[in-house]
Each structure stands twice: as C-alpha cells, then as structure tokens.
Amino acid sequence: MNNRFRHLKFVFTWRNYQQILLENFERHLSDCHFHVVAPPGSGKTILGIEIIRKIGKKTLVLAPTLTIRNQWENRLQEFFTEYQDFKNFSFNIKEPSDITFVTYQSLHALHKSFKSLGDFTAFFEKHQIEVLVLDEAHHLKNSWWQTLMDLKNAINPYVVALTATPPYDSDRTEISKYFILCGPIDDEIAVPDLVKATDLCPHQDFIYLSKPDDLEINFIVAYRRQIADFVDVLLIDEMFKTFLIQHRFYRHTSEHLEDLYGNVEYFSSILIFLNKCGVIIPKEKLRILGFKRSETIEFPDLTLEWIQVLLQNILVNDRLTLEDQESYLKSLENELKRMSGFNNGKIDLIGETLLYKSLTKSPSKLKSIVTVVTSEYEHLNGDLRCVILTDYIRKEFCSTPNDQIQTINKIGVIPIFQYLRSHFADKQYLAVLSGSIVVIHQSIKVAVEHIAGAENFSFSEFPSDAEFLVLTPKSGTSKSAVEVLTLLFQQGDIKILVGTKSLLGEGWDAPSINSLILASFVGSFVSSNQMRGRAIRKNPLNPHKVGNIWHLACIDPTASNGGKDVETLQRRFQAFMGVSNKTFPVIENGLDRLELPKEIRAEDVETLNEITLQNSKDRSNTVNSWQVAIDSGSHLTREIKLMDLDEIPYKRQKRIYYKDMVLFFILELLLGLGLFFIEYFVKSIQVILNRGVYYFLNSLVIALMLSFGYRFYKAFQLYSHHGFLFQRIKEMGNAILDTLYELGHMTSKRQNISVIAEFSSQGQLICCLNNASRLEDALFTGALSQLLAPIETPRYLIIRTSFFKRRLDLENFYAVPEMFGDHKKRALIFQKHWNQHLGRSKLIYTRHLEGRKLLLKARLFHITNKFNEVSKEVMTWK
Structure with missing residues (x-):
C-alpha cells in the first residue's frame, strides 16, 4: 500500500534526542507496538505525527481532552505542511479520514452506540483503520481500556503509546492491563x-x-496510645490466645495445608502472635512446613503490620469459617471501630488512612504556602x-472575614487565596483561576476589559474583600477567562495565581x-x-x-x-x-x-x-x-539499589551494613586468636617441656574449638548469607543477562554488554548494565529486582545449595523472575546459567504440595523483610 502521508514532511530540524528515537523506532515495531515515555516539552505530539507518517496507514489518534485533540491537528499543519493545507483529517469518529483525531470519551461513546461488539469492530475494519495512537496513555481508565482492548483484539493494529509517566503507582492489575494494551516501554527521552x-x-x-x-498532635498521640493499649490488652487476652490455638490452621495444620499455602501471611501472623504471647510452637508444625527438627527458627518481632494481617483475615477474609466465634469477633470489631482502626472492611492500626487525611489536609500547609510565596x-x-495548584475550590470560605482567617481548617483554592490575601503585602498581584470561580484585583480590571472587551465579562465584589472582583464571563464570550488570565500572568500583571490541578495541571501552557507550589494531595x-x-x-x-x-x-x-x-x-x-x-x-x-x-x-x-x-x-x-x-x-541508566533494612517501624535504630558486620566478626576473631595463642603458649611452656610439642598442638586445637568454634560458625553464616554480596549480586546479574540473551530478548552484541556492581558513596550496593539499550536496561533491572525481592508466590523457586550449606542450614531461596518462571523450559534455562555463575541449585515448582512447603519455608526465611523494601529501581544519568 502506498504511504498515505508521503506529502507530509517535518519542516524543521529534529533535535538530537528526537532523531535517535526515530532512528530506532522501526526495530521496536516487530511486535506492532511502540511505547514511548517522554517528559513534557520533548515534542511527543510531533514525534507521534512523524511515526504516523513513517507507518503510512490510516490512523486513529486518541487524546484525553478536546484541547489536546486540537493540538494534534495544529501541530500537523504547522510542523509538517508548508501552507497548512492538509485536508485528509477528521474530528468526527463516525466519519474517519486518513487521520482521525478524537477523544477517548468519543470512542467509548461510539462503542456503546453499537448493539454488539461485532458491529463496533466491523466499523473500523470497514474504514481500514490500522494504527491506534494513544496520547497521554496514562489516562486510560478501566472502561476506556476495555473498549480499546476489544478494538485492538479485533483489528490487530499498530499501537503507538505516548506518555510522560506510566501509571506505576496504580495497583498491579491496572499496571498489567496498561502494559498489555500499550506493550513494554520501547524508548524513553530523558529529562x-x-x-x-x-x-x-x-x-x-x-x-x-x-x-x-497542638490539636492535631494530640489527636495523633491519642490514636497511637489507643492502638498500643489495644495491642497490649490483646497480648494478654486469654480468650484471643485460646481462639488462635483452636484455629484450624494451628490446631489441625496438616488437614488444611491447601488453604494454608494459599494464605501464608495469615498462618505466619498466627505463629508470630502466639510466639510473642509465650506459646512454644511445636516442632511438628514447623516440620510439616518443611523445616527440619534440628533447624532453629527465629521468629520476627510482632509489628503492627503483622497484627493487621492477622485481624484483616480474622475479621474480614476468613470470617465465614469462624461463625461459631461471631459474638467474640463482633466485640473485637466494635472495639477497633471505636478507635477508627477498622473502616470500610479494612484494618488500619498504623493510621495510614486516618492520620494521612489529617496530615495532608493540615491547615499548617496554608502557613507554609505564605512563607514560600513571600520568600520567592x-x-x-x-x-x-508563581502558580499554586490544589484539588478543591471550597467556596464556603469566600465570606471568611479578616479576623477569622486563622480559623480556616481546610486546604483549597479559596483558603489559600484568603491566607495569601491577608498575609501578603503586595496583594494586587494575586488572582484565582478555577472552573467555577475567577478572582482578580481591581487594579487589573481595565487590562481584562482591554484584552477581552468590556462587554464580555461582568464583575462583582469578592465577599470578604472589596479590593478583589469576581469575574464572570457572559454567554458568547470569544475569549475565555483562562486565556485572559494566562496572558495577564505572562505579562506580569498577575504574579501569583491560585488554581485547581484539574484546570491548570495538564494541557495548560x-x-x-x-515557581510552582503543589498543594495537591489527591491523585x-x-x-x-x-x-x-x-x-x-x-x-x-x-x-x-x-x-x-x-x-x-x-x-x-x-x-x-x-x-x-x-x-x-x-x-x-x-x-x-x-x-x-x-x-x-x-x-x-x-x-x-x-x-x-x-x-x-x-x-x-x-x-x-x-x-x-x-x-x-x-x-x-x-x-x-x-x-x-x-x-x-551521556545516557539514562536503570540501576538496582539494595536498601538498608529496618525491621521495627516507628523506632530509632542503628543501621549496620552487612559488610561491616562481617568485617567486625573477622577482626574480633583474629584479635581473639592472637591474644588466646599468646596466653595459651605462655601457660603451656611446662607442658611442652614435659610432654612434647605433639601433645601441646593437640591440646591447642581442642582449646581453639571450645573457645572459638561457635564464633567461627557464626562468622561463616554471616559470610554465607551476606558476605561477598558484591560478587554474588554481580553473578546473579550475569545469570540474568545470559538468560535474556538465550531467550532472544537482547539485541545488543553480547561482548559489548557487561554487568556492573559497585558501592555508592552512601555505602549502598548498586547493580546495572553497561552499554545496554533502555529496553534492555528495563528487562534486566525488572528481573533482578524480582529476584531480590521478598518472596511472594512465584511459580518457581531457585535454591542456592550445596552439601555443606544443607548441613549448616544455610540454603538461600530466591524467586525465579516472572519472565523466566512462566514456563518450565525458560526456568530451566535460567537455572543453567545460575549454576554456571553461582554454583549448584535446585529448581522447585511451587504449585504442587512439596513445592508449596518449600515456598512457605522460603517466605518464613525472608519473613523479616516482609514489610521492607529490599531493593528498588532507580534511574541515573551516567
């Protein structure tokens, strides 16, 4: 098919970073996806048009708003035509052209207008739409996503996804759906x-x-005290302890292994709570879970997180199976609700919801805004x-008089404006711009009328200050309030603009x-x-x-x-x-x-x-x-950074690096050996003279074993678990890299790529690839972070083991990364490379009974890290 857009040509010169992206884009199209991450200002729209031009097929461009939709057509005419005369476009989804620019809402509405899914997809097949461009792809909501997936599955188009920020902080299901639609990230333009x-x-x-x-502090302290008192009472509550001992998971463990393996955290929380209460956990129960009789289990501390897991299951998830205890559970529920520790079916003893709402909306932030604006x-x-963006308008504070400004107790456009108006000397530079209220100072009324025409806006006094005017557009006004105030802001007639993020947060230029102050806490x-x-x-x-x-x-x-x-x-x-x-x-x-x-x-x-x-x-x-x-x-690199671990929240702790701890043991041993040898030699001169050197050496070895055997064992344990961390992480990285190559995920030449492991200036261990592409970086760091993360529910476990490790209880458990663990063949390839770089291992399939035993053991082994971030991916310019 001839290229529909051969007459279009970019009339300017590409920036270097844009040129590099365009040169690489064709090799990413092998899976019919091109997913680009680029910050605001990088020219995503013109890059999108150039990609459309290169593909050369009928295209549907989807945007989140009408403003952004219109920008696409504007950029096409301005940057790709000499006389702005391209005609083969449409804004009407019911009448598609070579390029059709519409909003996601329009596509969803069209979807609903058809009687069947078949009729909907047939419409696009009839019009030969072969390319979908998803602009600001992070906006995709569930309903929009389903519409696009239906269309994608039916017509199998090229999908071009453009975004400044993938929705990484959404839940795992939404993130997964996002990448299913958009494909993996192919390229990224760096800030x-x-x-x-x-x-x-x-x-x-x-x-x-x-x-x-003071009131907020008292509220927080009272909440914390209530929770602490509740936990203290629960620990000595014989009824609750008896309830846990009688629980089916504890009393009849072997009969409920299937359910138990399906909810490991629940069972773990029961054991940890009972252990804290002083109950001795029978070895038989731990043997059922895969622990040997000789193994010593060190239970983690009972944190609020573990109590939350326990109560969430007892009072919500597992409640139907505990009907015979309903009256007791109801009293427990009521007690938690009284403390605001149980709301909307969720246990929250840390105060994530209650205290977070209190702190994010704290009126102390109003004072912060005044201080920052004054300083700037x-x-x-x-x-x-200066622009200040927030979430709500809160018109109810418009009438707050000057002597009551300090009583405002909510964050919003009007509260911020009122605080600034009453505390800022040059208030004539203040203005409010939101969807439902616009406020300006009297001194710029003439400027507004000059720009927009005196007949297009009406003015009324702001309720609590006659110096300010509420600006209201009349019907048929050609220039909007946004246009007028933006121009005045650009000119400097307005220097401080308070608005909502919904109006000014995206698309506004x-x-x-x-100076930007983000007073937003929603989203x-x-x-x-x-x-x-x-x-x-x-x-x-x-x-x-x-x-x-x-x-x-x-x-x-x-x-x-x-x-x-x-x-x-x-x-x-x-x-x-x-x-x-x-x-x-x-x-x-x-x-x-x-x-x-x-x-x-x-x-x-x-x-x-x-x-x-x-x-x-x-x-x-x-x-x-x-x-x-x-x-x-010269380029952006993804790295894996191993974090320091804090086991107890809300308590100050001394941070000790593993390498320092091992080094301390070795120095202690060497010093102890030196002193011991000198002392023993002096005391044993008589033995050497009377019984000979052979007897002396035998007695020295026995004395050394008695005095230092346990310390040698502990030092060896530390080395096995944490020593040589630098080298081990590097070899893990090499195992992942070789697996990626064998599975065909890497396109760079193997001899050009290497794994780097080094300590940062802060003492944190960092691991990354050298000379890899951004996609290769992402695949590598994703796999390594999954390998190092606390074990959840992987399909395959890999156990680093040997004869001596098994005898000394030093086996290490790791989750096989998802991209290798979704099929046994790929998992075996990973194990092969693991063995080459790290020595012998066992590969365990966790979906059968024996595998689940080892999975639970592995999770208990890592249980102290359950609520801690072990590693994180960071982006660094190197």
Missing part, C-alpha cells in the same frame, strides 16, 4: 537530554515541612511567576512559570508529574529561567521517618528526574537526591526549612549543578 538541548529549563524540587498544630517574591521581585504521581511539567518548560522570552517546584509535607511527630505524608512524597519522587543536592551533583529519580534526613524530628523542622529556603534562592547553583551533572554522563 537531562531536554535540559541539555535547552528544551527544558534547569529546575529543582524543594520540600517545605510543617508541624501539625522577595528574591525574584518583579520576575516572580504558561512558559513564564518559575497519583502521574498527575503530580504532569503538574510539575508546567514549571520546567523553557520560556522563549527568558532563556535564563530556572524553575523551583515546591512540595508540602506535614510531619507525623510520632513517626521517625516523618510519617505518611513524607512517604507519599517518596513514592511520587520515583517519577521525578532531577539534579541532586550533593557536593558532586548527579541526575537521578527518587527523594534521596534531596538528602532529606532518614529521621525527621519535629524539633528539626525549622532548621531544615531555613536551609531549604536558602538553597531555593541560589538559582545559579541549580544551573551549575545541572551543567556539571549533565557533563558527567
């Missing part, structure tokens, strides 16, 4: 490439912390262009933004990344622009890590690539790059904030850091 090409401005993220007020304004003065890090993209775009009128992005967090003073609000930021920062605050700056994702302390105490908040405000004023340092970091690397 450093765009900063280097000046398509994005240098920028930095800052975290401004706040402390809850004083530093930039007339150059400030104001290149002059140089995923996908939307966070989209909002952040507003501030990092280059400004053609200001080539020296530097963007500051502010994130707000209210700490939980009872949690050493800062609490749930900080944890949420940690997850969101996985989607953000940026430059670090380190002496030698690097570009990477994650919160670690900002060097926030691991433990955040309430008394340290003010000092941390002062440092943050000071750093935010040094925009030249941000520029220099980007330049140094970009020059130190």
Whole structure:
C-alpha cells in the first residue's frame, strides 16, 4: 500500500534526542507496538505525527481532552505542511479520514452506540483503520481500556503509546492491563537530554515541612496510645490466645495445608502472635512446613503490620469459617471501630488512612504556602511567576472575614487565596483561576476589559474583600477567562495565581512559570508529574529561567521517618528526574537526591526549612549543578539499589551494613586468636617441656574449638548469607543477562554488554548494565529486582545449595523472575546459567504440595523483610 502521508514532511530540524528515537523506532515495531515515555516539552505530539507518517496507514489518534485533540491537528499543519493545507483529517469518529483525531470519551461513546461488539469492530475494519495512537496513555481508565482492548483484539493494529509517566503507582492489575494494551516501554527521552538541548529549563524540587498544630498532635498521640493499649490488652487476652490455638490452621495444620499455602501471611501472623504471647510452637508444625527438627527458627518481632494481617483475615477474609466465634469477633470489631482502626472492611492500626487525611489536609500547609510565596517574591521581585495548584475550590470560605482567617481548617483554592490575601503585602498581584470561580484585583480590571472587551465579562465584589472582583464571563464570550488570565500572568500583571490541578495541571501552557507550589494531595504521581511539567518548560522570552517546584509535607511527630505524608512524597519522587543536592551533583529519580534526613524530628523542622529556603534562592547553583551533572554522563541508566533494612517501624535504630558486620566478626576473631595463642603458649611452656610439642598442638586445637568454634560458625553464616554480596549480586546479574540473551530478548552484541556492581558513596550496593539499550536496561533491572525481592508466590523457586550449606542450614531461596518462571523450559534455562555463575541449585515448582512447603519455608526465611523494601529501581544519568 502506498504511504498515505508521503506529502507530509517535518519542516524543521529534529533535535538530537528526537532523531535517535526515530532512528530506532522501526526495530521496536516487530511486535506492532511502540511505547514511548517522554517528559513534557520533548515534542511527543510531533514525534507521534512523524511515526504516523513513517507507518503510512490510516490512523486513529486518541487524546484525553478536546484541547489536546486540537493540538494534534495544529501541530500537523504547522510542523509538517508548508501552507497548512492538509485536508485528509477528521474530528468526527463516525466519519474517519486518513487521520482521525478524537477523544477517548468519543470512542467509548461510539462503542456503546453499537448493539454488539461485532458491529463496533466491523466499523473500523470497514474504514481500514490500522494504527491506534494513544496520547497521554496514562489516562486510560478501566472502561476506556476495555473498549480499546476489544478494538485492538479485533483489528490487530499498530499501537503507538505516548506518555510522560506510566501509571506505576496504580495497583498491579491496572499496571498489567496498561502494559498489555500499550506493550513494554520501547524508548524513553530523558529529562537531562531536554535540559541539555535547552528544551527544558534547569529546575529543582524543594520540600517545605510543617508541624501539625497542638490539636492535631494530640489527636495523633491519642490514636497511637489507643492502638498500643489495644495491642497490649490483646497480648494478654486469654480468650484471643485460646481462639488462635483452636484455629484450624494451628490446631489441625496438616488437614488444611491447601488453604494454608494459599494464605501464608495469615498462618505466619498466627505463629508470630502466639510466639510473642509465650506459646512454644511445636516442632511438628514447623516440620510439616518443611523445616527440619534440628533447624532453629527465629521468629520476627510482632509489628503492627503483622497484627493487621492477622485481624484483616480474622475479621474480614476468613470470617465465614469462624461463625461459631461471631459474638467474640463482633466485640473485637466494635472495639477497633471505636478507635477508627477498622473502616470500610479494612484494618488500619498504623493510621495510614486516618492520620494521612489529617496530615495532608493540615491547615499548617496554608502557613507554609505564605512563607514560600513571600520568600520567592522577595528574591525574584518583579520576575516572580508563581502558580499554586490544589484539588478543591471550597467556596464556603469566600465570606471568611479578616479576623477569622486563622480559623480556616481546610486546604483549597479559596483558603489559600484568603491566607495569601491577608498575609501578603503586595496583594494586587494575586488572582484565582478555577472552573467555577475567577478572582482578580481591581487594579487589573481595565487590562481584562482591554484584552477581552468590556462587554464580555461582568464583575462583582469578592465577599470578604472589596479590593478583589469576581469575574464572570457572559454567554458568547470569544475569549475565555483562562486565556485572559494566562496572558495577564505572562505579562506580569498577575504574579501569583491560585488554581485547581484539574484546570491548570495538564494541557495548560504558561512558559513564564518559575515557581510552582503543589498543594495537591489527591491523585497519583502521574498527575503530580504532569503538574510539575508546567514549571520546567523553557520560556522563549527568558532563556535564563530556572524553575523551583515546591512540595508540602506535614510531619507525623510520632513517626521517625516523618510519617505518611513524607512517604507519599517518596513514592511520587520515583517519577521525578532531577539534579541532586550533593557536593558532586548527579541526575537521578527518587527523594534521596534531596538528602532529606532518614529521621525527621519535629524539633528539626525549622532548621531544615531555613536551609531549604536558602538553597531555593541560589538559582545559579541549580544551573551549575545541572551543567556539571549533565557533563558527567551521556545516557539514562536503570540501576538496582539494595536498601538498608529496618525491621521495627516507628523506632530509632542503628543501621549496620552487612559488610561491616562481617568485617567486625573477622577482626574480633583474629584479635581473639592472637591474644588466646599468646596466653595459651605462655601457660603451656611446662607442658611442652614435659610432654612434647605433639601433645601441646593437640591440646591447642581442642582449646581453639571450645573457645572459638561457635564464633567461627557464626562468622561463616554471616559470610554465607551476606558476605561477598558484591560478587554474588554481580553473578546473579550475569545469570540474568545470559538468560535474556538465550531467550532472544537482547539485541545488543553480547561482548559489548557487561554487568556492573559497585558501592555508592552512601555505602549502598548498586547493580546495572553497561552499554545496554533502555529496553534492555528495563528487562534486566525488572528481573533482578524480582529476584531480590521478598518472596511472594512465584511459580518457581531457585535454591542456592550445596552439601555443606544443607548441613549448616544455610540454603538461600530466591524467586525465579516472572519472565523466566512462566514456563518450565525458560526456568530451566535460567537455572543453567545460575549454576554456571553461582554454583549448584535446585529448581522447585511451587504449585504442587512439596513445592508449596518449600515456598512457605522460603517466605518464613525472608519473613523479616516482609514489610521492607529490599531493593528498588532507580534511574541515573551516567
């Protein structure tokens, strides 16, 4: 078939990173998918049009909004035609053309308009649609996803997926569905490439912390005390202990192995709780699970997470089988509900829901916003262009008088505006822009009328301040309020704009933004990344622009890590690539790059904030850091970083690296041996003279075994489990790499690819590939992270073993990565390469009875890591 778009041609010059992506795209089309991740400002739309042009077949382009849909047609005419005269396009899905631009909603509505699925898919077959372009693919909802899957399965099209942020923080089912539709990520444009090409401005993220007020602190402390008291009572509750001892999993373990293996956490939580109560767990029960009589089992501490697992099963998942105990369970349920530890069918003893809502909506963040805006304004003065994005409008606070501003207790557009209005000196630069209310200062009324026409808007006084006007468009107005206020913001008539993320968070373009405050707590890090993209775009009128992005967090003073609000930021920062605050700056994702302390105490908040405000004023340092970091690397690399493990939440702990622990044992042994030998020799001179050297040597060996045998054994255990970690991880990586090559997943030449394992400056072990493509990087790190993660329910286990390891109880269990473990043939290929690099192993299929025994044993072996992150994938510019 002739290329339908041969007359289209890109009329400008491709950027280097765009050219590289386009050169590689054809080899990714072998599976009829091309999935691209690219940040805002990278030209995803024009890249999409060029890909459509290269494929040359009738195309359906799907966008989340009408604005973005229209941008596609605009970019096509502006960048690919000389006279903007391309006619073979359509905005009407019922009348497709060579390229049809529509929204996801339109496609879904068309789907529902047909009587049957066959009629729906036949429509596209009739019109010979052969390419689907999914723009902002992270928007795909369940209903839209199903419509697209039905269409994809019927017409087998090329699927081109474009997104700035894959929805990694969705649940596993949604992530799986997303990749089934879009295919694996084929290529990625890195933020450093765009900063280097000046398509994005240098920028930095800052975290401004706040402390809850006294009422909030009292609420948190009271909640924690209630939960602690509840746990203490439960541990001495003889009725509850008897209930667990009589539970079918414990009392008749061997008769319920099938159910038990299906819910390992439940059974584990019963054993851990009873062990904490002082109940001696019979060896027979552990032998049934695959443990030998001689093995010593060290039960983990009973944490709140384990109690949650136990109660979630007893009160929800397993309740129907416990009907004879219903009255007791009901009383337990009522007690938990009274403490807000049980809501909507979910046990929550840590306060993830209750305390998180309290902290994320804390009015202390209103004060944080005022402080940040004031600091930015004083530093930039007339150059400030600050946007504050939040979730709700909250019009009920419009009438709050000045003397009651401090009583506002909710975050929203109007509360933020009211706080700024009452605390900010130059309030004439303030404005509100949302879907249902627009507020401007009286001083720019004339400017609004000049831009839009005096007859197109009506004005009324803002209820609590006559200096401000509520702007209302009249019907038939040609220019929208968004257009007018955006222009005034660009000009500097408005310097501080408060709005909703739904209106301004995506698709809105104001290149002059140089300070963005994210006061949003609803939604995923996908939307966070989209909002952040507003501030990092280059400004053609200001080539020296530097963007500051502010994130707000209210700490939980009872949690050493800062609490749930900080944890949420940690997850969101996985989607953000940026430059670090380190002496030698690097570009990477994650919160670690900002060097926030691991433990955040309430008394340290003010000092941390002062440092943050000071750093935010040094925009030249941000520029220099980007330049140094970009020059130190050439491409984006995925790495696996092994984490430090904390076993007990909410308690301060001393962190000890495994290598330091092993080294300590060896030094202790050598020192002890030296002192022991000297002392023993001096004491035994008489023995040597009377009975001879042979008798002395025999007695020395016996004395050494008695004195140091156990220490030698413990040191050997440490070496076996944790020593040589550097070399072991590298060999694991080589086993994965060789398996990927044998299964045909790698396209780069084998001799050019190597596994790197090294310790970072912070002492963390890092493993990655050298010289691999981004897709190969993703496959490798995905497999390695699954291999190192706490064991869940893999189809195959691999056990690192030997004669001595079995005798000394030192066998190591690992989950075979999903991409190798979905079929026995592939699992055996992985085992072959494992044996070549790491020595003998056993491959265990976990779906039969013996395999499930070993699976449970493996999970108990790793049980201390159950609620901890063992490793994580990081993106680094190297």
